[in-house]
Amino acid sequence: xxxxxxxxYGNDSVALIQWAYEQGLKDVHVAYSDTGxxxxxxxxxxxxxxxxxxxxxxxxxxxxxxxxxxxxxxxxAWPRGGGKRFxxxxxxxxxxxxxxxxxxxxPDCEAICLVGIRREESSERxxxxxxxxxxxxxxxxxxxxxxVRHTERMRNALIDKTPLPVLPYRSKECSPCVNxxxxxxxxxxxxxxxxxxxxxxxxxxxxxxxxRVMYSPARHGGAVGIRAVxxxxxxxxxxxxxxxxxxxxxxxx
Numbered sequence: 334x335x336x337x338x339x340x341x342y343g344n345d346s347v348a349l350i351q352w353a354y355e356q357g358l359k360d361v362h363v364a365y366s367d368t369g370x371x372x373x374x375x376x377x378x379x380x381x382x383x384x385x386x387x388x389x390x391x392x393x394x395x396x397x398x399x400x401x402x403x404x405x406x407x408x409x410a411w412p413r414g415g416g417k418r419f420x421x422x423x424x425x426x427x428x429x430x431x432x433x434x435x436x437x438x439x440p441d442c443e444a445i446c447l448v449g450i451r452r453e454e455s456s457e458r459x460x461x462x463x464x465x466x467x468x469x470x471x472x473x474x475x476x477x478x479x480x481v482r483h484t485e486r487m488r489n490a491l492i493d494k495t496p497l498p499v500l501p502y503r504s505k506e507c508s509p510c511v512n513x514x515x516x517x518x519x520x521x522x523x524x525x526x527x528x529x530x531x532x533x534x535x536x537x538x539x540x541x542x543x544x545r546v547m548y549s550p551a552r553h554g555g556a557v558g559i560r561a562v563x564x565x566x567x568x569x570x571x572x573x574x575x576x577x578x579x580x581x582x583x584x585x586x
Contacts, residue, residue, distance in 0.1 A: 363393050404422065
C-alpha cells in the first residue's frame with residue numbers, strides 16, 4: 334500500500350479523503366478506528382462514508398479495539414480528560430490498534446500516512462507539522478498532514494463535493510469523550526447514560542473507597558456518577574475544557 338488515510342469520518346478527515354482524490358493519489362487505504370464507543374447514530378455515517386470511499390476507488394478498513402468497557406475493566410479505572418497521561422483511552426483504543434494494523438498490512442514501512450489535522454482547529458495544533466519524515470507514532474513511516482493550513486471555509490468547500498454533510502460538531506467516534514463539554518454531556522441519550530451507569534457500577538470503588546466513575550467529581554461541581562454529571566451539566570454554562578481534544582493527532586476531527 335502506498336497511502337493510508339486515518340479517518341474518523343468527521344469533517345476534517347472527510348475533507349482529507351476528498352483532497353486525496355482530487356490530487357490523484359494512488360493505492361489509497363482509508364482506516365477507521367472502531368473504538369467501540371461511538372455514538373449510536375455514527376455507524377450510519379461510517380457506512381455511507383465507506384461506500385463513498387469505495388466509489389472513489391479507495392479501500393476502506395476498520396481497525397478494531399478492545400472497546401471502552403473492556404478498557405475500564407482492564408485498567409480498573411476510567412480514562413481522564415485533559416490530554417495527560419491519565420487519558421489512556423486514545424492510546425488503547427486508537428493508537429495501539431492502528432500501530433498493530435500498520436505492522437500487519439505494511440511490514441516494510443513503505444506507506445505514507447495521512448491525517449486531517451488543521452492548525453486552525455485548536456491551540457494544541459497551532460504548530461502541527463505538515464510533514465514528519467519518520468513518525469514514531471506510525472512505526473517510523475512518513476506522516477503527511479496536507480490540510481494543516483486549510484481554513485474552515487477551505488475545508489468545507491472540499492466536504493461540499495462529497496455525499497456527507499458538514500457537521501456542526503466534532504467526530505462522534507468516541508461519545509461521550511472524556512473531554513466532553515457540558516453542552517454535549519447534557520444532551521446524552523438515556524441509552525448511553527444507562528450504559529455508562531452500568532459500567533460505573535460494575536467498576537466498583539478504588540483503594541480509597543471512591544467510586545470509579547467516568548467524570549471526576551472535582552471537575553463537575555462534586556457530581557458523582559454519570560446521572561449526577563448530566564444534571565450538573567444541564568444547570569451549568571461552564572465547560573470542563575476550552576477545547577475538546579483527542580490527543581492522538583491520528584485523524585483530525
